[in-house]
Amino acid sequence: MIGRVPLRTLLTHGLDDQVRFGAEYVSHEVLSDGRITAHFADGSTDTADVLVGADGTRSRVAASLAGRDLAGPIGFGGIAARTPLTDRTRALLPTIVGDGPVLSLGLAGASVFMQVHDPSGGPAIDPASCTTVPAITEAPSLVWGLSATEKVLPPATVQAMTGPELIEFTLSTVRGWPPAVLELIAAADPGSAAGFRFYAADPDADLTPWPAGPVTALGDAVHAMPPTGGRAAATAIIDADHLARELFAARDGHSTIALATHRFHREMAGYAPAAIRFSMLPLRWLSRVDRLDRPGLRGLAELGLSAASAVHHFNSSLNGRAAA
Numbered sequence: 001m002i003g004r005v006p007l008r009t010l011l012t013h014g015l016d017d018q019v020r021f022g023a024e025y026v027s028h029e030v031l032s033d034g035r036i037t038a039h040f041a042d043g044s045t046d047t048a049d050v051l052v053g054a055d056g057t058r059s060r061v062a063a064s065l066a067g068r069d070l071a072g073p074i075g076f077g078g079i080a081a082r083t084p085l086t087d088r089t090r091a092l093l094p095t096i097v098g099d100g101p102v103l104s105l106g107l108a109g110a111s112v113f114m115q116v117h118d119p120s121g122g123p124a125i126d127p128a129s130c131t132t133v134p135a136i137t138e139a140p141s142l143v144w145g146l147s148a149t150e151k152v153l154p155p156a157t158v159q160a161m162t163g164p165e166l167i168e169f170t171l172s173t174v175r176g177w178p179p180a181v182l183e184l185i186a187a188a189d190p191g192s193a194a195g196f197r198f199y200a201a202d203p204d205a206d207l208t209p210w211p212a213g214p215v216t217a218l219g220d221a222v223h224a225m226p227p228t229g230g231r232a233a234a235t236a237i238i239d240a241d242h243l244a245r246e247l248f249a250a251r252d253g254h255s256t257i258a259l260a261t262h263r264f265h266r267e268m269a270g271y272a273p274a275a276i277r278f279s280m281l282p283l284r285w286l287s288r289v290d291r292l293d294r295p296g297l298r299g300l301a302e303l304g305l306s307a308a309s310a311v312h313h314f315n316s317s318l319n320g321r322a323a324a
């Protein structure tokens with residue numbers, strides 16, 4: 001597992017003069033020589049051989065290519081935060097969390113994901129090997145995320161909440177869960193709390209419904225999926241790897257840009273739909289458990305007798321490399 005900030009720092013290392021932050025893509029045009037000019041909200045432009053939209057869920061680049069949004073809301077949302085691991089909070093960790101990421105399904109249409117992020121307890125990258133890129137060691141924390149139906153987490157309500165309010169809202173949603181879990185949630189860093197609406201692309205549709213050419217998109221822009229599979233960022237990184245290899249081949253004269261994007265689209269169609277379906281699975285379980293939410297069962301949950309009805313360990317090999 002690698003955190004978002006170290007990942008971005010590693011990916012942009014040495015590219016200070018190439019990366020421009022704060023430039024909002026608005027539109028693009030294909031020039032007569034086949035190159036692409038991208039237009040930004042501040043009136044600036046950039047011209048290049050290839051434009052790759054990595055602009056996330058509800059991508060403008062992908063929408064301009066497809067003529068529609070590729071992803072839509074799926075009726076679920078989430079609240080996520082980090083709880084710093086101290087002697088006190090470590091003592092509260094459920095034993096099962098020590099074995100890897102855990103997803104617990106509750107009876108009130110809500111689930112809680114928990115994963116220990118402790119680079120000091122076994123870094124994915126040995127800091128001693130970081131000779132050209134400075135090592136970034138994040139403080140140990142418990143990453144947790146509440147997922148629930150929009151009936152439980154109305155998007156407008158969640159989006160208007162501050163960090164402390166999001167934590168309070170989570171606690172009220174999972175009241176009746178084991179006291180240690182509630183204490184861990186209550187001890188979260190409010191500055192790390194954020195609320196999300198979940199979107200997904202249709203895994204049965206063509207994810208890149210445009211002709212292969214010098215403009216394409218990758219990552220959440222084409223295969224948005226809920227975070228409940230722990231695969232979305234990993235799938236985006238796999239996309240980037242495939243596309244970069246194909247573009248290097250085109251640069252070196254072994255193929256063309258159109259062939260490179262065509263091959264990339266074909267490769268991605270082989271793995272991205274499965275990642276979307278895998279990520280939707282826990283939400284399907286949650287819907288089923290939600291249907292069991294009758295007054296008697298809710299009573300059991302509130303008494304803490306049946307706080308978690310199912311636990312799923314993510315054993316995907318991809319997950320270990322995913323960003324939280």
Ligand SMILES: Cc1cc2nc3c(=O)[nH]c(=O)nc-3n(C[C@H](O)[C@H](O)[C@H](O)COP(=O)(O)OP(=O)(O)OC[C@H]3O[C@@H](n4cnc5c(N)ncnc54)[C@H](O)[C@@H]3O)c2cc1C
Pocket residue numbers: 023024025026054055056057060078080145196218219220221227229230231232233234235236322323324
């Ligand atoms: C709570 C939570 C937990 C998650 N946990 C995991 C996990 O454990 N494992 C995992 O694999 N994935 C996880 N994910 C998913 C992961 O964060 C995303 O899949 C991943 O960030 C997608 O990368 P991306 O580059 O495609 O898009 P993003 O990371 O969304 O990046 C898109 C970028 O484009 C920018 N942008 C948007 N519009 C424009 C525009 N018009 N012009 C210019 N820039 C624009 C945005 O500001 C953003 O910086 C999680 C997501 C959430 C919300």
